[in-house]
Amino acid sequence: MDSGDSVHFFLIGFGIVIGIIIISFILRKRKKVAITLSLALLAGYVGYYAYFPTMQENTHAERYRLLEAYLSKTYPEKQLVISPKHYEAGDRVGEFNVNDITTPTIGVVLRVDEEGQVSQIATWSNVNYPAQQEVWQDLAFSYGGAYSLDKEMPDITKEDMWVDGEMSVFALTINGAPSIAVYHYSNEGYGLVELTEGNSGEFVTAEADGRLFIYIDKNYKKETITVYSESGQQRILPTPELKGQLLVGELDSFM
Structure with missing residues (x-):
């Protein structure tokens, strides 16, 4: 989970805390209902947090397939290497390092967004400091x-x-x-x-x-x-x- 995801969950958690406070105030005379609703919010938050890594993996895998199809259609004459194929902690969902197999030391970073659009956002190089x-x-x-x-x-x-x-x-x-x-x-x-x-x-x-x-x-x-x-x-x-x-x-x- 990167810093952006941490902020995402912090904001959701903060919103849930505010929601529980509001529910407790509005339903202060109906404590059982207030507790039930509060527990439901907490359960939903915990469930979402637990499922989030799987959702990230599935989203990344789908965007990998979209990128493969895009590159095969756009550059049919090139042999391209795409990574990472599988999402791991620390990766950014939908962002991939791509290079031509003939130039393994330099490549581009491509992003596949929620609409399936592909764009280049950076270049990369793993060349050692030259003589x-x-x-x-x-x-x-x-x-x-x-x-x-x-x-x-x-x-x-x-x-x-x-x-x-x-x-x-x-x-x-x-x-x-x-x-x-x-x-x-x-x-x-x-x-x-x-x-x-x-x-x-x-x-x-x-x-x-x-x-x-x-x-x-x-x-x-x-x-x-x-x-x-x-x-x-x-x-x-x-x-x-x-x-x-x-x-x-x-x-x-x-x-």
């Missing part, structure tokens, strides 16, 4: 918006990386396009600072912490690239030996 060199993998779930069962997962490949203190910079290929992701990482937390995406077969640049980062797609056709800094400076670089690598330079000396 600094692996934080880029988190991008697969946040790229293009919050995760949902409808979301098409991006194809992301790490090509190169650069780490300095709490800064991690990754050269990535996202859905065939060159990209640079800048992350802040520490023991207290980590997060994406900036994501810069280019076009397939081109190159992409990003600036962070006084440095310029360049990633040239392996399929880039030209022999040189012209790089412009945010301040308007430019530099021409040869590409044959630099493709597929993350280039890093101090802005003051690089440009």
